[in-house]
Amino acid sequence: MSEIVTPQILHALWVCLVIAIASASVSMTITQTELFVPVRAFTEKLGHMTGYLFKCFYCMNHWVVIAGMVCYHPRVIVSDYILVDWIVSTFFTITLSSYISGFMFKVFLTAMAKKQKEQEMHQAKSQSQQ
Incomplete structure (x- = not known):
């Protein structure tokens, strides 16, 4: 009897989730935090598309997933067509990563909204005390 979910597929699903x-x-972290502002400024000088890649978390996400898939080669679907299996697994992982x-x-x-509200409340409080 053929198993639908084998240990190999469970391992591949786990690897895809981790990636x-x-x-x-x-x-x-790269596209949204202050830590990488100098890197984003530098890449903007390299060209429009490179600069855009370092500002768009959705775009950067694709490239990071592809790098992870190249390193680990998880196959969520196992068939005779390894390349197709890898492509499907890659887009499955990209979809998971996009939701995350x-x-x-x-x-x-x-x-950010909470921090802004706190600042507004602090300003209002300090103005009312004056």
Whole structure:
């Protein structure tokens, strides 16, 4: 009897999930944080497309996932067509990573809105005390 979910496929799913989480984190860190402002400024000077890549977490996410897939070669679908299996696994991982990036971006937006509200409340409080 043929198994639908083999240990090999479970391992590939785990590797895809780890690559997706790591790529979402790396992409958000490079494109959205103050730590990489000098790198983004430098890449902008290299050319429009290179600069855009370092500002777009969705775009950067694709390249980070592809790098992870080249290193680890997980195959979520196993058939006689290894290249097709790898491409499907890559886009599966990109999709997972995009959802994770979207969630992380929403968390960033919420944190920034909270910080802005705190600053507004502090300013209002200090103005009312004057």
